[in-house]
Amino acid sequence: MFRTSLIPKDSLLHPWLQSMALTEVPLSYQVVACLSLIGALLRRNVWVDQVEWRVYPNLSVLLVGPSGIGKDVTVRRMDRVIREYDPALILGGKTMESIQQQLIDVGDPACAFIEAPEITAFLGSKDYQKSMVQELTDLLSTGEAVDVSLKGTPGKRIIKNPTITMAAGSTEEWLHKAMPDGSLEGGLFPRFIIIHEEYGTKNVPLLKYSLTVRERQAAIEAYAVFSKRLRALLDHYVTPREIIPMADAVACYERWYINRFKYFSSIVRPYANRSRDQVLRMAMLLAITRGHDYMEEPDIRFATAMMNYVARSIEKAAQPPSTDAKVAREIITLLPAKTAAIMLHLGRKYDRRDIISGLELLRSAGQIIETKHEGALKWVPTKEADSSW
Numbered sequence: 540m541f542r543t544s545l546i547p548k549d550s551l552l553h554p555w556l557q558s559m560a561l562t563e564v565p566l567s568y569q570v571v572a573c574l575s576l577i578g579a580l581l582r583r584n585v586w587v588d589q590v591e592w593r594v595y596p597n598l599s600v601l602l603v604g605p606s607g608i609g610k611d612v613t614v615r616r617m618d619r620v621i622r623e624y625d626p627a628l629i630l631g632g633k634t635m636e637s638i639q640q641q642l643i644d645v646g647d648p649a650c651a652f653i654e655a656p657e658i659t660a661f662l663g664s665k666d667y668q669k670s671m672v673q674e675l676t677d678l679l680s681t682g683e684a685v686d687v688s689l690k691g692t693p694g695k696r697i698i699k700n701p702t703i704t705m706a707a708g709s710t711e712e713w714l715h716k717a718m719p720d721g722s723l724e725g726g727l728f729p730r731f732i733i734i735h736e737e738y739g740t741k742n743v744p745l746l747k748y749s750l751t752v753r754e755r756q757a758a759i760e761a762y763a764v765f766s767k768r769l770r771a772l773l774d775h776y777v778t779p780r781e782i783i784p785m786a787d788a789v790a791c792y793e794r795w796y797i798n799r800f801k802y803f804s805s806i807v808r809p810y811a812n813r814s815r816d817q818v819l820r821m822a823m824l825l826a827i828t829r830g831h832d833y834m835e836e837p838d839i840r841f842a843t844a845m846m847n848y849v850a851r852s853i854e855k856a857a858q859p860p861s862t863d864a865k866v867a868r869e870i871i872t873l874l875p876a877k878t879a880a881i882m883l884h885l886g887r888k889y890d891r892r893d894i895i896s897g898l899e900l901l902r903s904a905g906q907i908i909e910t911k912h913e914g915a916l917k918w919v920p921t922k923e924a925d926s927s928w
Contacts, residue, residue: 610708866897
């Protein structure tokens with residue numbers, strides 16, 4: 540289990556997490572969103588040198604989960620912060636051609652932020668997706684140039700040094716049923732940090748009435764601290780510079796790199812091939828949230844733990860859920876309810892044994908309890924707001 544104790548106390552992540560404490564957004568979404576938006580704002584002003592190429596801070600994220608879990612809230616929050624500090628980064632437009640033209644107009648380097656709260660809508664219809672996916676993959680590859688010249692149109696159309704940060708959301712069902720062929724096998728999705736969650740961090744029925752005035756005020760004050768420190772951070776990194784890994788960071792990274800395929804199942808092995816730079820990118824960004832021009836072992840440990848969490852996330856997202864897992868999700872939507880009522884309602888759709896397996900799955904995970912007085916089953920949210928993901 541990934542624990543927030545891996546985030547150093549001097550990191551800018553902490554006031555960000557405190558500012559989002561009013562929401563139900565999963566903690567993992569909050570963390571990667573903060574790193575991603577900071578990376579976008581840094582443009583190409585920082586990098587890790589890999590001799591043959593540079594790892595820039597553009598960290599694209601794909602948040603996977605059911606409707607209402609907080610994907611849209613997270614992406615919109617990122618957009619709002621980026622607009623506050625660097626509105627020129629935001630790309631509009633619904634078609635790839637309009638996005639490409641905007642990137643050409645940006646100049647060199649073509650740094651930009653693209654939001655797609657529902658990646659299904661962004662990619663368009665199934666017939667259109669194949670071309671769209673390839674064009675988007677080319678942009679996210681951080682190459683020196685992308686030629687987007689049109690057939691039959693005179694003149695070259697070149698996007699120079701594209702450095703794109705994309706924040707997208709998806710339901711698990713879309714990944715299972717409509718994910719374009721080849722997206723995971725080394726194409727589009729390995730260029731994202733993919734976080735898959737099934738439940739929010741906590742329940743907040745009414746923001747104004749379910750939380751105390753003190754809690755709401757604390758979140759406002761935390762964002763003020765975050766905003767002030769972010770401004771100072773961006774001012775500090777106006778001058779381009781290389782972020783240097785210290786000896787302990789190098790050793791820690793090398794240990795993970797040598798063993799990295801152990802953390803990925805064969806189903807998502809192609810993702811592991813591209814995970815090396817993503818780990819360096821996250822470690823660099825964490826170091827920057829601490830105001831450092833260098834990476835230490837704690838930065839690498841955080842990044843490798845996050846990547847190992849991602850490995851488990853994408854394995855769940857890439858595989859269709861088992862029948863008992865599907866049943867368990869439907870049971871949660873019925874709670875609070877008595878076991879007999881659950882059996883009656885779901886018995887029209889599932890075999891009795893599958894329903895019992897779904898109940899046992901929730902019980903073993905500590906997700907349901909039986910109330911003493913009513914004899915009904917009640918959902919217990921995952922207790923991970925303060926200590927773990």
